[in-house]
Amino acid sequence: MSVDQPPSAARGPVPLRHHEPLALRTVFVAPQRAMRPVQTGRAGAAADCPFCAGHESRTPPAVLRKPEDAALPWHVRLVPNEFPVVMEAAPGGPAPDGSGLRQPAHGVHEVLVECPDHERSILAIPPARWRDAWELCRRRLAALSERSDLAWAFVFKNSGPAAGASLEHVHSQLVALDFLPPFVAGKIAIAGCASDPFGSLIRLAEAEGRIVAEQGDLVALVPHAPRQPFETLILPRSACRHFHAADADAVAAVASLTQRVVARLDRIVPGADYNWWLHQAPFASVGSTSAGIENWHWHLEILPRLAEFAGFELATGCHITTMSPAESARRLREA
Ligand SMILES: [Zn+2]
Ligand SMILES: [Zn+2]
Structure with a gap:
């Protein structure tokens, strides 16, 4: 340049x-x-x-x-x-x-x-x-x-x-x-098939000991089917489709939780590389009549990159991980 x-x-x-x-x-x-x-x-x-x-x-x-x-x-x-x-x-x-x-x-x-x-x-x-x-x-x-x-x-x-x-x-x-990328449209269609898909996801994580940290309305948890050890999902408990509509407390909470989760990951695997992305509902231009959009919660997915995605993952879209989600959550909580 x-x-x-x-x-x-x-x-x-x-x-x-x-x-x-x-x-x-x-x-x-x-x-x-x-x-x-x-x-x-x-x-x-x-x-x-x-x-x-x-x-x-x-x-x-x-x-x-x-x-x-x-x-x-x-x-x-x-x-x-x-x-x-x-x-x-x-x-x-x-x-x-x-x-x-x-x-x-x-x-x-x-x-x-x-x-x-x-x-x-x-x-x-x-x-x-x-x-x-x-x-x-x-x-x-x-x-x-x-x-x-x-x-x-x-x-x-x-x-x-x-x-x-x-x-x-x-x-x-x-x-x-x-x-709307087909992958995201697919997730929204699936979210429309349940009454409270994100609430159910949080309740199952609580029942299975996969909560890592909480701040205000936001919760950080290891998902039921993590692609890598220590994969973490951060989301609000109450329905909020768009991060851009989040209030100051939620912005402060996502800032705090991202630093806390990354600090813990870094203590377990020093210098670990990771991706994250923030998924939210489509903009109003797409229309908001679908049940999946009604049910949507914005969320942040943190994916450590500790193992390569290889032939199995590329061929099937399925993943293999070497650590149970509950064990990942326990180690993140105690790090
Ligand atoms: Zn620089
Ligand atoms: Zn997502």
Whole structure:
């Protein structure tokens, strides 16, 4: 990336979205992402990092920041992703091919830089600033939810090379899409088949000793069918479809619980890589008449990356784990 020229827009060809109905598979074809900088492991250094304070010209200008006063040094900033998976549809850009099999990959892809210092872990961020990072995210999701051209948005983190991080400086990503991914639509359809699916999930975790921690209305638990040891789900007890509609207490609780769960994971497996993602209901543009959307609770899934997904997982969509969920929960509670 150039230091001198502030990048104004995404580089390279417009990304496309390809769908293969027989495989129920959607693939974003985004060749420009091959050009993105990679900086992980021992090669990582603050001098080359586009996310460090002092290197703001190496990213597009911030969409949101804290503090808002640009005269003050920032401690969290949200910037457009320079190598996006989806981008705002450009006039004269490629049109859908009519079959639905190939479309422009329209949407918003941004990066939340969670700390001005070259830190690798969320555990290095002071709790009050970490809460600000979540509040910034919530505010951005609320703004995007008003747009009629967007269907759904999510936030995710890749922490460490085993989790797919290309830059080690602590950050998350926010993506808004103009369609509901089939995987998410499937989960919502299943949630519509029960009267209180998330409440049942919490009650079963309580009965089986899988609660890890609680704060206010939020609970962190090991799910009944975890893909990896120490996989954790954080969700509100009361129905709340969208994280962007969560109140200040819930934002504080998700900030606190994410740091607490990651700290415990790190004590059990020092330096463990992990992914997390925040699932919420579709935006109003999709309509909210389905029972699955009525029943939905936003939730955050934390997936440690302690073992590779291999042939068995890829061929079946099923997973194998070496630790019972109750044992994972017990060890996380006692860590
Ligand atoms: Zn950095
Ligand atoms: Zn989910």
